Amino acid sequence: MCRSNGAVQRGCRVVRIALFHNSLFCANNDFSWTSMNMELFVLGTGGMMPLPSRGLTSVLLRREGELFLFDCGEGTQVSLRRLALRWKKISVILVSHTHADHVTGIPGILMLSSQVERNEPLYIIGPPRIREYVEESRRILDMYINYEIVVKEVSGAETVFEGEGYRIRCRAVHHTKPCLAYCLEEQPRPGVFDPQAAAALGVPRGPMWSTLQSGTSVRLDSGAEVQPGQVMGPQRRGRKFSFVTDTTWVPGLPDFIADSDLLICEGMFGEDLEEDAEEKKHLTSTQAARIALQGGVGRLGLIHYSPRYTERELKRLLHQARRIFPETFLTRDLQAIDLPFKE
Ligand SMILES: [Zn+2]
Ligand SMILES: [Zn+2]
Numbered sequence: 258m259c260r261s262n263g264a265v266q267r268g269c270r271v272v273r274i275a276l277f278h279n280s281l282f283c284a285n286n287d288f289s290w291t292s293m294n295m296e297l298f299v300l301g302t303g304g305m306m307p308l309p310s311r312g313l314t315s316v317l318l319r320r321e322g323e324l325f326l327f328d329c330g331e332g333t334q335v336s337l338r339r340l341a342l343r344w345k346k347i348s349v350i351l352v353s354h355t356h357a358d359h360v361t362g363i364p365g366i367l368m369l370s371s372q373v374e375r376n377e378p379l380y381i382i383g384p385p386r387i388r389e390y391v392e393e394s395r396r397i398l399d400m401y402i403n404y405e406i407v408v409k410e411v412s413g414a415e416t417v418f419e420g421e422g423y424r425i426r427c428r429a430v431h432h433t434k435p436c437l438a439y440c441l442e443e444q445p446r447p448g449v450f451d452p453q454a455a456a457a458l459g460v461p462r463g464p465m466w467s468t469l470q471s472g473t474s475v476r477l478d479s480g481a482e483v484q485p486g487q488v489m490g491p492q493r494r495g496r497k498f499s500f501v502t503d504t505t506w507v508p509g510l511p512d513f514i515a516d517s518d519l520l521i522c523e524g525m526f527g528e529d530l531e532e533d534a535e536e537k538k539h540l541t542s543t544q545a546a547r548i549a550l551q552g553g554v555g556r557l558g559l560i561h562y563s564p565r566y567t568e569r570e571l572k573r574l575l576h577q578a579r580r581i582f583p584e585t586f587l588t589r590d591l592q593a594i595d596l597p598f599k600e
Contacts, residue, residue, distance in 0.1 A: 333362030352383030443495025
């Protein structure tokens with residue numbers, strides 16, 4: 258059975274692509290994957306153990322065609338194939354911690370990644386012991402890998418990866434073993450070019466406009482120099498995406514995720530189980546909402562649900578979170594979420 262529907266949720270465009278229960282290679286062909294340049298695909302939303310309708314925690318961020326995988330629970334490659342993304346190469350796998358529900362999908366993704374030609378390495382970033390896990394899996398499973406794997410172990414607050422126009426940072430959170438939260442931040446974008454200002458300064462339409470737009474001054478035939486700041490508006494902020502799971506409340510977390518356009522954060526339990534959450538080093542949906550509120554994020558997507566909750570019962574967790582932070586939604590397996598520029 259393949260069901261799909263489009264759904265708009267509070268304050269955000271959430272495209273519910275499809276829920277597949279029995280069919281592996283089925284996709285909503287009406288959906289244009291190329292129309293957005295930053296989007297998130299939810300590959301699994303469960304914590305602890307997978308359920309028939311709920312894979313283990315994993316999300317895939319696509320930015321300008323580059324793919325970043327955050328956590329990789331068992332069955333992640335199945336969700337990827339269900340999405341029929343025509344995905345090619347994951348650049349980086351960012352691992353929160355080495356509990357089974359966050360890493361057991363890695364061997365499968367590594368083998369799947371050997372199905373495409375690639376010259377670039379695949380980076381795997383995570384807390385201590387991620388290298389041992391990856392290397393031992395490769396060795397014991399005799400994996401055929403036709404590309405370079407670069408593993409980087411990190412433990413504190415630092416920039417862990419940088420690319421053109423963005424960087425990925427991590428910071429330690431507080432779980433039953435070393436665990437990391439991540440954010441991907443884009444650099445500010447240039448301001449809007451003002452053609453009237455350019456014309457008024459006597460800059461002829463053509464290559465000089467492009468030069469100014471690229472941030473370089475130009476010299477006119479008259480000898481006058483025109484600076485980019487004379488024809489460009491103020492810089493505009495880039496987007497920010499944050500991923501937080503398997504932690505208790507940590508001071509400084511709202512600062513770390515501050516101003517995210519989208520925060521994906523665990524809401525494993527309802528507020529009635531706050532003591533359990535504290536003991537097991539997890540967050541309730543209400544605590545996730547407080548982090549979102551204090552951090553001033555645009556939207557909060559809850560994830561890593563306890564298997565004790567049915568789909569219907571998750572609405573209670575959502576309701577509790579929305580009392581604190583109205584722009585909260587429940588992530589769903591195989592959901593696509595657009596992250597447009599705000600301005
Ligand atoms: Zn977990
Ligand atoms: Zn855990």
